[in-house]
Amino acid sequence: MDFYEKWxxxxxxxxxxxxxxxKVITLNQEAQFLLADVTPHEIFELAVTYANQSYGFKTTMMDLEYGKYEFFSIMVGYEDNDSIAIRLYQKPPERIHEPHLKQLSAHNIYTLIDLAVSTSSISRQNGFTTTLDPTLPDIRIDPEIFVKLLTEMFSCFNDTEAIEIKLSLKTGETLKFEGRRYPIFQLSSKGDLDPSCSIHVLKKLANQLNGYLTRKANLLTLEAPLIME
Structure with a gap:
């Protein structure tokens, strides 16, 4: 691999x-992560749709979101009828809040989830169902931000069916801040998601937990570091 290929x-x-x-011929490292959130067919259709009418390269400004990825522009290029390439330009990520860990105390995540569910149940008739991994230890987290985020998430669902809550440990990935890598816990809520619900506030709150929030179909998912020490 020469210098330009490495770049x-x-x-x-x-x-x-x-x-x-x-069919994917080749892709870079970041594209491999992207294809965990979107199918190659969808990206190929995007490339074909926004390709130049004749051979060459074309840049189009647009807002795209796939899972945790957000883009502001794409460039599509081709020089023959055998292949076509696309590059998606990521929006700069919001700065991770990075709280000082010594200021965070350990909390039972199940108790915090129960608190958010109890608070949200007051205004709902259809309630909640939960599937929680029972093995997670107490974690160091801001309890007020966490509960506020969950209640805001739950408010995005219409009261036409029960909200399904799932909590698990995500395998194969870590989050890094303050020079260390941490496992990731994943908490999702699924139901009749109001399409008009804005998740901008949710993303801000998730960022304060050093994590991120994604919306996909009728699912909202928080991923954040599992800090135990």
């Missing part, structure tokens, strides 16, 4: 090369 491989922006049928 492309480790670029912060996803880059994918397709053949004429939509």
């Amino acid at each position: 492309l491989e480790y670029d912060y922006n996803p880059w994918i090369l397709f053949d004429s049928t939509g």
